[in-house]
Amino acid sequence: MNWLLEPLRYEFMQQAIIIGLLVMVPAAVVSCLLVLRGWSLMGDAVAHAVLPGIIVAYIIGIPMVIGAFIAGMLCAAATGYFTEHSRLKEDTVMGVVFSGMFALGIVLFTFVHTNLHLDQVLFGNILGVSWNDIIQTGAITLFVLAAFLIKRKDILVFAFDPQHAGVIGINTKHMQYALLALLSLVIVASIKAVGIILVIAVLIAPGAISFLLTDRFDRMLLVSVAVATGCALAGIFGSYYIDSAPAPTIVVLLTLVFIAAFLFAPKRGILRVKTAGSAN
Amino acid sequence: MTVPPSNTQEHGRNTAAQSGAGIGDTADDRMRVRKQQCAEGDCGIEASNLTVVYRNGNVALENVNFEIPTSTICALVGINGSGKSTLFKAIMGFVPVTVGQVDILGQPAGKVLARNTVAYVPQNEEVDWNFPVLVEDVVMMGRYGHMGLLRIPSKLDRLKVDHALARVGMSEYRKRQIGELSGGQKKRVFLARALAQEGKVILLDEPFTGVDVNSEDAIIELLRSLRDDGHVILVSTHNLGSVPQFCDQVILINRTVLDYGETEAVFTQTNLHRAFGGTLRFHVLTGHELHDDDDTRQVTVISDDERPVVLYGDDAESDENTSDKHDSP
Numbered sequence: 379m380n381w382l383l384e385p386l387r388y389e390f391m392q393q394a395i396i397i398g399l400l401v402m403v404p405a406a407v408v409s410c411l412l413v414l415r416g417w418s419l420m421g422d423a424v425a426h427a428v429l430p431g432i433i434v435a436y437i438i439g440i441p442m443v444i445g446a447f448i449a450g451m452l453c454a455a456a457t458g459y460f461t462e463h464s465r466l467k468e469d470t471v472m473g474v475v476f477s478g479m480f481a482l483g484i485v486l487f488t489f490v491h492t493n494l495h496l497d498q499v500l501f502g503n504i505l506g507v508s509w510n511d512i513i514q515t516g517a518i519t520l521f522v523l524a525a526f527l528i529k530r531k532d533i534l535v536f537a538f539d540p541q542h543a544g545v546i547g548i549n550t551k552h553m554q555y556a557l558l559a560l561l562s563l564v565i566v567a568s569i570k571a572v573g574i575i576l577v578i579a580v581l582i583a584p585g586a587i588s589f590l591l592t593d594r595f596d597r598m599l600l601v602s603v604a605v606a607t608g609c610a611l612a613g614i615f616g617s618y619y620i621d622s623a624p625a626p627t628i629v630v631l632l633t634l635v636f637i638a639a640f641l642f643a644p645k646r647g648i649l650r651v652k653t654a655g656s657a658n
Numbered sequence: 659m660t661v662p663p664s665n666t667q668e669h670g671r672n673t674a675a676q677s678g679a680g681i682g683d684t685a686d687d688r689m690r691v692r693k694q695q696c697a698e699g700d701c702g703i704e705a706s707n708l709t710v711v712y713r714n715g716n717v718a719l720e721n722v723n724f725e726i727p728t729s730t731i732c733a734l735v736g737i738n739g740s741g742k743s744t745l746f747k748a749i750m751g752f753v754p755v756t757v758g759q760v761d762i763l764g765q766p767a768g769k770v771l772a773r774n775t776v777a778y779v780p781q782n783e784e785v786d787w788n789f790p791v792l793v794e795d796v797v798m799m800g801r802y803g804h805m806g807l808l809r810i811p812s813k814l815d816r817l818k819v820d821h822a823l824a825r826v827g828m829s830e831y832r833k834r835q836i837g838e839l840s841g842g843q844k845k846r847v848f849l850a851r852a853l854a855q856e857g858k859v860i861l862l863d864e865p866f867t868g869v870d871v872n873s874e875d876a877i878i879e880l881l882r883s884l885r886d887d888g889h890v891i892l893v894s895t896h897n898l899g900s901v902p903q904f905c906d907q908v909i910l911i912n913r914t915v916l917d918y919g920e921t922e923a924v925f926t927q928t929n930l931h932r933a934f935g936g937t938l939r940f941h942v943l944t945g946h947e948l949h950d951d952d953d954t955r956q957v958t959v960i961s962d963d964e965r966p967v968v969l970y971g972d973d974a975e976s977d978e979n980t981s982d983k984h985d986s987p
Contacts, residue, residue: 412790462713498791533801533810538789545776546803546855589790593835598790 394504394571394624398610400515401571402580403630404522405566406560406606409585410598411557415538419469420454421581423476425565425574429483432499437490443514443566450562454491454555472611497594502573504614504624511600517569522560528533533557534595572625580606583632590646592641594654605635693919700764702728702859702890703749707758717913720745722758724909724918726892728858733884733901733921734894736911736933742894746861749892750776754781762859774803777857779848784952787837790946794832797822800854826880832913840871859890866897867908878904898960898967899923927969930960941966 385391412421428446435445437625453475482515498506526533537545538552544550561581588601598600613628620627641649673895710724719741728733732737734742747753748760751768751803760767762775777800799814800822811819823829826846832837836847845865852860866874881891883902895901901908907926910916910933916922917932941959958969 391871414786528808531802534791535802538791538796539749539785541778541782541798542799542851544752545778545857546774546799591874593790594792594795595790599742599941604823 382437382615385615388428388537390505391507391614391618393507393585393612395511395611397507397515397571398435398504398614398624398628399607400519401568402584404519404526404605405568405577405580406559406584406602407523407599408564409581409583409606410588410595410602411533411585412561412581413585413589417561418582419472420457420558421561421565422578423457423472424450424453425475425581426480426579428562428565428569429480429499429574431483433477433486435481435489437486443518445577446566446569447559449479450565451555452558454558454562458554462466498573499569499651500575501591502569502571502576502625503552503622505572509569515567515570519562522563522567525556525560530595530599544572564652572628576625576629578634581628583629583636587636587639590636593645605632609635666857678764678951685838694728701761702730702763704750704761704764704893705745705758706761708748708755708760709757710741710753711756712753716754718916719748722911722915722916726890726907726909728763729888729892729909731881731891731905732907732909733925734892734906734911735898735901735925735930737935740910740933742910743863746778746863746894749859749861751779761816774857775860776854776859777852777855779845779852779860779862779865780840782844782868783850784863785836785844787844789836792832793828793834793835793836793839794819794823796836796847797832797854800851800856806861812962818856818916819850819855822850825853825858826850827876840870840873842870842876845869845873845877846880849877852882853979858888859892860884862891862893864894864896864899866895873902898930901967923965927958927960930967935962 386395397472412418421543421631428449431445431447431449431452432610433440433445434449435442456475457468457472460466461468464471484496511621532543532548532553535546536550536557543553564581565577568580570578584602584606585598586606588598592598592601609631610628614624615633616622617624617627639647641647644650701953702915705722708719709717710719711717722741722745736742744753748755749762749767755767797819798811798815801811801818802809805811805815820829823832826849828843828846828850831843831847836844839847848860851863856919867878869877878900885891885906893905902925903974905921907919908921910924910929912933916928941961943957943959953968960967960969
């Protein structure tokens, strides 16, 4: 018991655990959408594209969250615009837009001489968050969760069959941008904890794992949240004992769970499929 | 959750159309009733001067005109790239119409969608069959448009889902994940969704592709009974052989309407030649190959991958086909 309680004596560990859970729950929910809709690269793109937003926000003195959100939405909107008005495929356009914005962020960074550390933005610093960060992240988490849960049936039908969503009167264009806004918000909330580079892992792995394990959307959401929060707790505690950085530890655990699901999932795991095949 | 008022209106129309269609028993009577319906404004789908130009300048549809009355099954026949999908999208209000308009039950296309007027049965290739939904979940999606903001199903919604599943014979598969079904079963699930949605207009995109012969017959039977309930059914199909079997009307399309109207009048060898040019396989068996006497009548088999259409006689008039469905290469 002591073994488990010892890390909790430190305030930075308490804060790390709280913000870890606050980040992972909405990330897990949104990851189901990314996996089902094939938006994984969009998650990566928006995550990278927020960098110039953070830096411009810092320069002009507005909250970094707002700058990041605007930049994320700009990336999604620009991708949509360029795809519609050219013959290029969406993933190509996205590759150009997000790497361009990310590079712009790094170039802009050379002009600010500050206490803003690039590696904290890139890799996160879950052990260095303040109570203020936690309140901010908590507010975003609540909003994203509420929006997603209230609209989850619409999101389900939009992800599964956009044409049917259209014929029953759901405005699919609005839906698309609303979901991209939620995605941007989750990324913005996650940056403090896991950073721009690793946020994509928490945005895809939980959904990918639960996709392998479940046959229904609601169950997929629950499994995704359970896996994500479990890995977050284990990762943060584990990193305390092996003295590693928490965010990469969480991502390594998620990857291990993914491999386990890939091998042993009850219906689709490749080992199960093989044994079922040999039994017949 | 109660049924929105617009729906009861539709229901009123529904019964009116039903009794209207019941007047005539012969094909001629039915045709007269249809013409009359359209003239009275009881038109299912009506396109007038419809032109759709995509942003890249590609003219997908040009000056398309047709009218399909209620209680009709209409085939939409044309080569790939002839604008069939664009026409579907225009009916669903998904593409901006450049010129002209599409009216559904007398109202402009885009406006009627929120009332669940149009149900769409997608091609099997368009659906992600790995998606984590069960058969009953998909059918329940047909009810979403009748539910409130949170889409919480009422007792009525569940009842309609049960009923729709029973009608297509898929009740025992309701707890299956959709990928675990055969091609014909998959199609029937989406038909059940259209039934549950209670759309007056049903659009089917290639309903017979990847579907076994038994399922095909079951689907045709179901479409007929829906027609008799007053629905307007527009079917895009490559399965030419089944068209005379169950379609009342045919629209031949190649960017514009080549011909449309009653199947017997439109679905002729000359017209199919016009619609398909050299892209169909034509096999003609003439006099001495077919007959021992000097009978000049000939058998024409026209095929586009799927079930061929067989025409027999001097003027190669459309006939009920007898041949088996042959596999696509």
